[in-house]
Amino acid sequence: MSEAHIAPAPPVTLVIFGATGDLTRRLLVPTILNMTQSGLVNDSLTILGIGLEPGDDEMLRTKLEEFLTSSNIKANYSDEAWHRLRSRIFYFQGDFTQDAIYAQIDARLNADTSRNAAFYLAVQPRFFGDIVDKLSDHGLLTETDTSFRRIVIEKPFGTDLASAKALNARILNHVSEKQIYRVDHFLGKETVQNIMTARFANMMIESLWSNNFIDHVQISAAEIVDVGSRGKFYDGTGALRDMVPNHLFQLLAMVAMEPPNSFDAEAIRDEKGKVLKALRIYSAEDAAQNSVRGSYAAGPLNGNALPAYAETPDVAPGSTTETFVALKLYVDTWRWAGVPFYLRTGKAMTARDTEIVVTFRQVPFAQFKGTGPQRNLAPNRLIIQVQPDEGLHIEISIKSPGLSVDTVPISLDFNYADLFDIGKLTGYESLLYDLFIGDQTLFQRADSIEAGWAAVQPFLDLWAGSPAKPDTYLPGSMGPQASDELIERDGRKWHQPDVMHRVKAKTP
Ligand code: BG6
Numbered sequence: 001m002s003e004a005h006i007a008p009a010p011p012v013t014l015v016i017f018g019a020t021g022d023l024t025r026r027l028l029v030p031t032i033l034n035m036t037q038s039g040l041v042n043d044s045l046t047i048l049g050i051g052l053e054p055g056d057d058e059m060l061r062t063k064l065e066e067f068l069t070s071s072n073i074k075a076n077y078s079d080e081a082w083h084r085l086r087s088r089i090f091y092f093q094g095d096f097t098q099d100a101i102y103a104q105i106d107a108r109l110n111a112d113t114s115r116n117a118a119f120y121l122a123v124q125p126r127f128f129g130d131i132v133d134k135l136s137d138h139g140l141l142t143e144t145d146t147s148f149r150r151i152v153i154e155k156p157f158g159t160d161l162a163s164a165k166a167l168n169a170r171i172l173n174h175v176s177e178k179q180i181y182r183v184d185h186f187l188g189k190e191t192v193q194n195i196m197t198a199r200f201a202n203m204m205i206e207s208l209w210s211n212n213f214i215d216h217v218q219i220s221a222a223e224i225v226d227v228g229s230r231g232k233f234y235d236g237t238g239a240l241r242d243m244v245p246n247h248l249f250q251l252l253a254m255v256a257m258e259p260p261n262s263f264d265a266e267a268i269r270d271e272k273g274k275v276l277k278a279l280r281i282y283s284a285e286d287a288a289q290n291s292v293r294g295s296y297a298a299g300p301l302n303g304n305a306l307p308a309y310a311e312t313p314d315v316a317p318g319s320t321t322e323t324f325v326a327l328k329l330y331v332d333t334w335r336w337a338g339v340p341f342y343l344r345t346g347k348a349m350t351a352r353d354t355e356i357v358v359t360f361r362q363v364p365f366a367q368f369k370g371t372g373p374q375r376n377l378a379p380n381r382l383i384i385q386v387q388p389d390e391g392l393h394i395e396i397s398i399k400s401p402g403l404s405v406d407t408v409p410i411s412l413d414f415n416y417a418d419l420f421d422i423g424k425l426t427g428y429e430s431l432l433y434d435l436f437i438g439d440q441t442l443f444q445r446a447d448s449i450e451a452g453w454a455a456v457q458p459f460l461d462l463w464a465g466s467p468a469k470p471d472t473y474l475p476g477s478m479g480p481q482a483s484d485e486l487i488e489r490d491g492r493k494w495h496q497p498d499v500m501h502r503v504k505a506k507t508p
Helices: 022-037 057-070 079-086 100-110 125-137 161-172 190-200 228-235 238-256 265-277 284-289 429-437 446-464 481-488
Strands: 012-017 045-051 089-093 117-121 149-153 180-183 214-222 291-296 299-301 304-306 324-330 340-346 353-360 381-387 391-400 406-415 471-473
Touching: 012 022, 012 100, 022 045, 022 057, 022 079, 022 429, 045 100, 057 079, 057 089, 089 100, 100 125, 117 125, 125 149, 125 161, 161 446, 180 446, 190 238, 190 381, 190 391, 214 238, 228 238, 238 265, 238 291, 238 324, 238 340, 238 353, 238 446, 265 446, 284 291, 284 446, 291 446, 291 481, 324 446, 324 481, 340 481, 471 481
Parallel strands: 012 045, 012 117, 045 089, 117 149, 149 180, 214 340, 291 471
Antiparallel strands: 214 353, 291 324, 299 304, 324 340, 353 381, 381 391, 391 406
């Protein structure tokens, strides 16, 4: 990653609650190492880890070094970068439910010249409120004209509408919205950030971007991974809560938002918020009609025998938690009236494939009648491939060479990796840099979080009140049969991952 033209972030202490946990070693530290090497942060960044584990600075440094080495992450960076960062990592052993540790943190921050601090809550969600209360009680969240205090919260932000509202109210009781950085890691992905550029920097795309020309939109996030060792977390969560009101809705908001007046964070967050607030809130009956939930059965996956979801360690016997969900939603705005948004996500599926497929309306067909074997023109599609193989594909019809007018669909393919050296990004670089410089564009605002939960609440209520089990699907498939039926009864089909956007013209 070369970021020579971007100024390094201002001095800051990143205080990480949960410093010996997975998020810190797998994402936060590798990201900061990457940023150290590329000059996005310099020696004025300090990491202060907080954890229960006994030990001192050297304990945390050694533990992180061992992990970075054994996971081959360290090999991507120079020793010089690691050693510079290593010496800036500190550790306080302490219990964040008790007062003592906060006094220690306060003393440390007061000794800093900048006194800027970002508190990263890399802990279980049930502690978010308690930590913010304590930070506030100890005066740690008070900003001055020259120093900032920010809080970073990972998802899940609440487990339903009521709990999200309660958490927002509790936190906003102590700090202003400007100090809260709610992470949705999908917003750190390059292709997700590119959605706005693809739309608003290209008249060719944006001028067609409405119900006048678009038939429907599909947003899929398929994963090959199964629930594995995450049974404890996942069984109380399920595919809907885990992926929809956050990640998939962020993609949907980017696709459906109106052009913001500027690239100012609030202008963008206003427009995204309007989309999420315009999501149709279903009655129980409509929620049942427009949703499918699935749970994977036992079967082979990647050459291994995968037990059924309900047999996964730490999953309650007879669990009705879903590992797959498909929804048909509407954004009730002038631009999107009548355009269905089909969303689906699941574990243990055919492919790892996160994509947005925008299908345009058919052209009037008349003039092609009887002109060749191709009776049904393929509709134009724009496919935003979020991961893997980040890129953008435009499917159009062309005439195949020859005497007859024979139309064939072809795909104009752009793959990021073909044109750019995208290096080894963790996906958190832009999130952390923006946190340090105080740009909230890529973070979720309270109103959007609540609007997202409001739109999924009817499905949560429906399933909570139903003895029915999710439909089963085979590992390595694209979900239960009912998911295909959900879209096929509208005369449409799910886009097949990695098939259509690789279609090339047949050579005659
Ligand atoms: C997380 C979910 O937020 O996102 C996981 O909790 C999911 O269950 C993950 O696997 C998907 O993220 P990515 O970046 O791997 O697509």
